[in-house]
Structures are given as C-alpha cells and as structure tokens.
Amino acid sequence: MLGEIFKGLVDLVFPPTCHVCDSFSEQSLCADCFSSLPLIDSPLCRRCGKPCHLAVDECRECRGRKCYFSTARSAGFYEGNLKEATHSFKYGNGRKLAPIFARLMVEKMEKDLGIDLVTYVPLSLSKERRRGYNQARLLALEISDLIGKPCIPALIQIKETVDQSKLSPRERRENVRRAFLSAAGVDIRGRFLLLIDDVFTTGATVNECSRALLAGGAKDVHVLTLARSL
Ligand SMILES: [Zn+2]
Numbered sequence: 391m392l393g394e395i396f397k398g399l400v401d402l403v404f405p406p407t408c409h410v411c412d413s414f415s416e417q418s419l420c421a422d423c424f425s426s427l428p429l430i431d432s433p434l435c436r437r438c439g440k441p442c443h444l445a446v447d448e449c450r451e452c453r454g455r456k457c458y459f460s461t462a463r464s465a466g467f468y469e470g471n472l473k474e475a476t477h478s479f480k481y482g483n484g485r486k487l488a489p490i491f492a493r494l495m496v497e498k499m500e501k502d503l504g505i506d507l508v509t510y511v512p513l514s515l516s517k518e519r520r521r522g523y524n525q526a527r528l529l530a531l532e533i534s535d536l537i538g539k540p541c542i543p544a545l546i547q548i549k550e551t552v553d554q555s556k557l558s559p560r561e562r563r564e565n566v567r568r569a570f571l572s573a574a575g576v577d578i579r580g581r582f583l584l585l586i587d588d589v590f591t592t593g594a595t596v597n598e599c600s601r602a603l604l605a606g607g608a609k610d611v612h613v614l615t616l617a618r619s620l
C-alpha cells in the first residue's frame with residue numbers, strides 16, 4: 391500500500407515517459423513507437439540473416455567469408471526509432487527496455503536450434519565500469535528466462551578494442567581479431583550456444599566471439615542480436 395502511494399508520488403513528480411519520443415507512457419516504449427519499430431521479415435539469408443529477395447544459403451555479404459557461427463538473426467534494422475531506442479538502452483538510462491527487446495528477439499529466432507546455453511558478447515572491464523552494465527548481458531538474461539535455458543558468462547575480452555562504428559569492415563575485423571577467449575571454468579564442450587549482442591553491423595565481433603566459443607569446445611553457435619545494419 392505504502393509502496394503504491396510512493397510510486398504514485400514518484401510518477402507525479404517524474405512521470406514515466408517513452409525512451410524514444412519522451413511522451414507520457416507507462417511502458418518504456420509507447421504504443422506508437424513500439425508499433426513503428428523497423429522489424430525484419432523473411433526472406434533472409436539463412437546464414438547471416440540479411441534480408442534478401444529470396445531465401446538463400448549464403449548472400450553476397452557472407453559468401454566466401456569464414457563464418458564461425460551457424461546462423462545470425464536480428465529483431466530489426468538499426469535505423470529509425472530502433473536506433474534511438476538501442477542508443478538509449480546502451481548509453482542512457484534505458485535498462486527497462488531489455489524485456490521488450492528480448493521478446494522481439496526471441497520471436498525472430500529460428501525454431502528447433504537445440505540451444506543448450508545462452509551467452510553474450512562481453513565488454514572489457516574498463517568499458518563495463520564506465521557504463522555500469524553490459525547491455526548484451528541484460529538481453530541475454532531476459533532471453534534465458536524466456537527460452538528456459540541457463541545464461542552463462544562463456545567469454546572474456548582479452549584485448550582492448552576501439553569503437554567499431556568509425557572503422558571500415560577490414561579495420562573492424564582487425565580491431566576484434568583474437569580479442570575474445572572462452573572463459574576458464576565454464577564448460578561449454580559439446581554444447582549448442584546462443585550468442586547475444588545488441589547490434590550486428592559487419593558481424594566481425596560476433597564472428598570472433600563464435601570462433602572463441604568453438605575453440606573452447608562448443609559444438610555450434612547461433613547469434614541473435616537486437617538490430618542489424620541494412
Ligand atoms: Zn514513443
């Protein structure tokens with residue numbers, strides 16, 4: 391009862407708002423912003439999840455490239471209000487968006503992947519300290535609950551990387567090369583892993599993480615991200 395009164399008072403002074411448009415909203419995303427998220431629909435490249443005119447096994451982007459993950463899927467495009475919401479989730483106080491995002495991601499997951507464990511792209515210690523949380527871990531924890539599989543910290547970052555957003559595709563691959571290692575004391579041998587991240591741009595980061603997971607004995611790695619670039 392007291393808790394409800396307190397919440398009522400807090401809402402009066404700081405009314406809950408949408409993380410994208412700042413309009414009054416009980417939900418972290420208002421109904422308008424939620425319904426206009428640029429979600430991804432099939433047909434897709436079966437491997438990297440890029441939307442194509444026809445479903446293909448490999449598309450122009452992933453053909454000829456060494457892919458360590460078996461499939462990658464994303465909830466939506468990294469543009470418009472999903473880009474804004476992702477930004478708020480990552481750098482602002484948008485942690486409450488995690489359950490909404492996680493549900494959208496699980497809807498886009500391929501069925502029957504046989505996933506045993508959920509894991510996530512780690513942040514370097516200095517970055518996590520600065521930001522206060524790892525957004526990929528928040529998503530992974532929610533997804534772990536939704537699909538009923540344990541979430542484990544299967545990876546560590548062993549090399550400091552620079553912000554990928556300003557780099558060319560080749561520089562991105564160089565930047566993250568050998569940056570991750572499967573974590574000691576976490577047994578992933580023979581397991582099917584679901585690897586979670588927020589944004590898939592060229593796939594360089596999740597590919598390096600998948601390489602590390604396979605080197606740690608994982609049987610198979612599937613990638614699921616909130617957003618991907620066009
Ligand atoms: Zn809104």
Ligand SMILES: [Zn+2]
Nearest residue numbers: 435438449452
């Ligand atoms: Zn592809």
